[in-house]
Amino acid sequence: MTQTVAVLGTGKIGEALLSGMIRAGWRAADLLVTTRRTERADELRNRYGVEAVSNAEAAKRADTLILAVKPQDMGKLLDELGPHVTADRLVISAAAGITTSFIEERLAAGTPVVRVMPNTPVLVDEGMSVISAGSHATGDHVVHAEEIFGGVGKTLRVPESQQDAATALSGSGPAYFYFLVEAMTDAGILLGLPRAQAHDLIVQAAIGAAVMLRDSGEHPVKLREAVTSPAGTTISAIRELENHGVRAALIAALEAARDRSRELASGNG
Numbered sequence: 001m002t003q004t005v006a007v008l009g010t011g012k013i014g015e016a017l018l019s020g021m022i023r024a025g026w027r028a029a030d031l032l033v034t035t036r037r038t039e040r041a042d043e044l045r046n047r048y049g050v051e052a053v054s055n056a057e058a059a060k061r062a063d064t065l066i067l068a069v070k071p072q073d074m075g076k077l078l079d080e081l082g083p084h085v086t087a088d089r090l091v092i093s094a095a096a097g098i099t100t101s102f103i104e105e106r107l108a109a110g111t112p113v114v115r116v117m118p119n120t121p122v123l124v125d126e127g128m129s130v131i132s133a134g135s136h137a138t139g140d141h142v143v144h145a146e147e148i149f150g151g152v153g154k155t156l157r158v159p160e161s162q163q164d165a166a167t168a169l170s171g172s173g174p175a176y177f178y179f180l181v182e183a184m185t186d187a188g189i190l191l192g193l194p195r196a197q198a199h200d201l202i203v204q205a206a207i208g209a210a211v212m213l214r215d216s217g218e219h220p221v222k223l224r225e226a227v228t229s230p231a232g233t234t235i236s237a238i239r240e241l242e243n244h245g246v247r248a249a250l251i252a253a254l255e256a257a258r259d260r261s262r263e264l265a266s267g268n269g
């Protein structure tokens with residue numbers, strides 16, 4: 001049976017997902033998008049050949065609705081969708097913080113809702129999407145969400161109580177690595193390297209380290225120890241990282257992201 005999937009609120013993550021679904025073999029004819037601005041709708045139509053419709057139209061025509069608006073816009077979107085979404089639709093939310101119960105309360109009784117926290121590497125099919133079922137979602141609904149998000153990376157099921165933590169680690173995760181690359185590139189410049197060269201060296205170190213983390217099966221401590229020669233360069237750097245509390249800073253940063261995700265649950269921001 002052909003399934004129609006609509007992305008509601010096709011901004012950064014909505015478009016990343018849409019482009020990934022098309023790469024994964026979804027037909028543009030089976031995809032719908034909604035946007036707030038008509039210029040954005042035209043852009044998406046031209047770029048992907050998908051039809052842009054109103055939220056109400058998407059609710060009528062699509063079997064699966066992926067809500068990709070900001071948490072602060074979710075209440076308004078659900079007010080708009082409420083009268084049009086029947087309980088035979090599957091609603092998937094990608095919004096940080098917003099709980100499945102927040103959505104269930106605003107839609108027809110019994111509507112299945114699945115909460116997913118993806119991240120931007122879905123753009124290169126290396127995404128991580130963390131998935132939780134709401135109270136009316138069945139195993140089949142979760143499998144359907146896994147089919148959609150699994151086309152653009154890995155998926156992981158967690159209880160919804162862990163979603164705010166997963167958002168801090170994985171949803172926001174890529175930003176921390178970009179931040180590190182940016183800071184390390186600055187260090188390269190301080191040490192006298194041209195910016196472009198410093199950037200390339202750090203990016204390749206990051207890719208090499210990431211592939212080793214993924215493929216070697218070794219604990220990160222072991223991998224770090226293999227780089228850290230006695231009385232060598234690496235240990236001098238590690239001592240400075242510890243002196244400056246980088247480990248504690250990262251723990252505090254991720255805790256703050258988790259707390260912010262909890263705050264967003266109200267939909268008020």
Ligand SMILES: NC(=O)C1=CN([C@@H]2O[C@H](COP(=O)(O)OP(=O)(O)OC[C@H]3O[C@@H](n4cnc5c(N)ncnc54)[C@H](O)[C@@H]3O)[C@@H](O)[C@H]2O)C=CC1
Nearest residue numbers: 009010011012013035036068069070071073094095096118
């Ligand atoms: N950017 C990221 O890395 C990730 C974002 N998310 C979640 O995805 C959601 C969207 O985030 P971004 O894509 O970064 O934001 P964004 O601002 O780029 O996209 C949101 C889009 O929704 C549109 N929109 C708002 N209200 C609408 C309505 N009533 N009807 C139709 N369109 C509407 C906006 O015009 C905008 O284009 C957020 O809830 C965020 O928590 C989740 C994982 C990762």
Ligand SMILES: O=C(O)[C@@H]1CCC=N1
Nearest residue numbers: 095096167171172173
């Ligand atoms: O920063 C945010 O709120 C969104 C959710 C996870 C990544 N970006």
